[in-house]
Amino acid sequence: MSTPLLRCRGLEAGYGASQVLFGLDFDIHAGEVVALLGRNGMGKSTLIKTLVGGLRAQRGEIHFAGQPIHRARADLIARLGAAIVPEGRQCFPNLSVREHLIAFAATRNSAAAPWTLERLYALFPRLAERAGHMGGQLSGGEQQMLAIARALSTNPRLLILDEASEGLAPVIRAEIWRCLALLKAQGQTTLVVDKYVDKLLPLADRNLILERGRIAWQGSSAELDAQRGLWTRYLGV
Template sequence: MKHEPLLTCRGLEAGYGASQVLFGLDFDVGAGEVVALLGRNGMGKSTTIKTLVGGLRAKKGEIHFGGTPIHGARADAIARLGVAIVPEGRQCFPNLTVREHLVAFADTRNGRRDGWTLDRLYALFPRLKERAGHTGNQLSGGEQQMLAIARALSTNPRLLVLDEATEGLAPVIRDEIWHCLARLKADGQTTLVVDKYVEKLVQLADRHLILERGRIAWSGTSVELDADRELWSRYLGV
């Protein structure tokens, strides 16, 4: 099925000081699509994410979101357009309660009438309702990850970006996160996800982009990636 582009990157180059990490990335993320960004450590995945959400300024190239140019825009301006990130390491506030996290960042401007209310977030993650009065530093790693996802959803984003959302979690919690992401896909949530669990991603994502030394080495559908396991060993070490 053809997806109308929501996020478009053309000739994207980025890096840190004199060190260049990304070399001319071209890709789209369509509305309602789930796209996985894959690659070994150090290949440029996190740099790509940082550049998209305004944490790092692109050296060259263009990024458009919903038709609006966002290359060079500040992170807060990009967030207000409807981009929400679940950052690597969760970054929950230690002194805010679960409920305060979800209320403080709530934004209905980008949402639909059936958008993410507090009740809907608690229904998605019942454990957060049980821990509503607990502060961020009182939560387990899995609970913090649920909170980071719920906090991003509370902004009713047009694009949800997940950077290593299942990293370091127990298998049972990882499965709960994957189940959550499948529900979001069924709801039509546009998502860009970075994760190392390729077996899960081929079940979830519509398309995949494999980065190799800051360039897109391969792109294709889940069916194509699942059928070519040699790609897994060549580029992903799986």
């Protein structure tokens, strides 16, 4: 198999004397969609913060796009091609939709069909309609669309979505799942956190389940679908 786009070995992280992640080993290959699963408080957000440089690894190694990043700053990791759709969206209240999408735009040679402003508006027509509105004027669903489009505007090698559909109305969740399916078809490498396991199964190539900061299980969606006991044991589903 080819060299992973993201490779973690022996990864440990935490906050001060409180250790949260314990010896994580996993890979993400280019073009894969990987679901990160687990109950609240099991280390999913801590792992994401560590991957994007918001929290420094205490031990272990992370390699991304061929570079060691376990000691790298967040801006350097972003320039290598990691983009995050953060929990809570974190749209800027005083920037317009259009300003969000042009302020962070980047073109990478690896992008076969770059995400231009026009393509982002085609993906989310509602954003085109609201192009002149400020981030603080948008509904929660519109802000989530904007957060995804903002991340895509960087033409990322790896797209990370933390709580992709949290707090959204069912019709907006369906729109987010449609978007993720389209991105998968286009070969976008994605790491996604969400509690709707049944919606993730058709999207994810592989799944990682965290339990108290350790990888309790990892495997394909077909394997996870066939082992529904895992849902009850680790996910509370």
